[in-house]
Amino acid sequence: MTVSFRSRELRCDATFYRSEAAEPAPCIVMAHGFGGVRSAVLPEIATAFAATGFQVFLFDYRYWGTSGGQPRGLVDLNAQRADYRAAIAHVRTLTCVDPTRVVAWGTSLSAGHVLEVAADDADLAAAVITNPYTDGRAAATIVLRTAGRRTACALLLRGIIDRIRRALGASPLRVDLVGEPGSRALITAAGAASSYRVVVPPDDHGRSPAVPARIVLDLPRDRPVTRAGSVRCPILVCVCDRDRIAPRGAAQAVARRAPLGHLQSYPVDHFGLFHEPWRSRVVRDQTDFLWNVLDPPRRTLGGPR
Structure with a gap:
C-alpha cells in the first residue's frame, strides 16, 4: 500500500x-x-x-x-x-x-x-x-586511496563549484555516483559499478545516478x-x-x-x-x-x- x-x-x-x-x-x-x-x-x-x-x-x-x-x-x-x-x-x-x-x-x-x-x-x-x-572521514580516506589524489581533488573542486552554483540559483553540477576504477565518480572500487547496477537499475539513459556534487564537501565532516x-x-x-x-x-x-x-x-x-x-x-x-x-x-x- x-x-x-x-x-x-x-x-x-x-x-x-x-x-x-x-x-x-x-x-x-x-x-x-x-x-x-x-x-x-x-x-x-x-x-x-x-x-x-x-x-x-x-x-x-x-x-x-x-x-x-x-x-x-x-x-x-x-x-x-x-x-x-x-x-x-x-x-x-x-x-x-x-x-x-x-x-x-x-x-x-x-x-x-x-x-x-x-x-x-x-x-x-x-x-x-x-x-x-x-x-565520513574514514569513507573519504577510502575514496582517496581508491581514486588517487588527482581524482579526489577534482571531485572536491566540483563540490565547491556546485555550492557556488547553488548560491547563484543555477542548476546543480553533478558527479557520477559509481564508476569504473580510474573514473571520476564517488565510488570507484573494483566491481562496485557492476554490483551497484544489479541492486539499483540504471536510469532511462542507461546510466547510474549522478548526484549534485556538493555532497563531496559534506561527507568528510559527517561522523x-x-x-x-x-x-x-x-x-x-x-x-x-x-x-x-x-x-x-x-x-x-x-x-x-x-x-x-x-x-x-x-x-x-x-x-x-x-x-x-x-x-x-x-x-x-x-x-x-x-x-x-x-x-x-x-x-x-x-x-x-
Whole structure:
C-alpha cells in the first residue's frame, strides 16, 4: 500500500507492508542507502520482515524516488535524517502499529542516519544497520586511496563549484555516483559499478545516478560513529568483511561503543547482503534479533509463534 507523509512541508512517499497481526504490531521503518530508491531490492527485504509479523514502512527521501522536492537526486544528510524522524513520528500515529515498538533500519548511507536518529530518540525500541556507513572521514580516506589524489581533488573542486552554483540559483553540477576504477565518480572500487547496477537499475539513459556534487564537501565532516555511545536502544550492526566502500572498522566501533550494541559479520562485499543466499540469512538474523529484543517470549528465527 502506497502512503504519504510530510517532512518539513515536503511530501515523502512510502510503501506500507501490513502484517497479519491481529493487534498493534511492531513496525520497522526502512530507507535506502546512497543513490537508491525504495523500489530497488528493499521490497524483498520488507516483504520478508512483514511475513514474520512486523509492520514495515519503507520510504523514499525527499528528492528521490516518487517523493517530492527539487533538485532531483540531491543527497542532503540533514534533510534525509529529518525525513527519517518524520517517518517514525508518522508510524507512531497508526492504529495498527505499537508505538512503543518502532525499529529504525538502515543500509549503507542510511545506517548513519539511523545512528543519528537513534542517538536522539529515547523511545526507539531497536535499531538495525546493514553494510553500514558510519564515518565520513574514514569513507573519504577510502575514496582517496581508491581514486588517487588527482581524482579526489577534482571531485572536491566540483563540490565547491556546485555550492557556488547553488548560491547563484543555477542548476546543480553533478558527479557520477559509481564508476569504473580510474573514473571520476564517488565510488570507484573494483566491481562496485557492476554490483551497484544489479541492486539499483540504471536510469532511462542507461546510466547510474549522478548526484549534485556538493555532497563531496559534506561527507568528510559527517561522523555518525561519534554518536554511538548515545544510542540507548539495542542495535544490531551487520558488517560485510570484504566491504571496500563502507569502512568496517568504524562500523565495528559502533557495536563496541553502543551500550546495547551487537555485531554480526558476513564474508561478503558491500552489496553481497542483497543477494541470495546471504539476503535470507541476514533477514533471518535480524528478525531473530528483533523478536528477541521486542518480545522475548516469542523468540524464534522465523518470528513470533
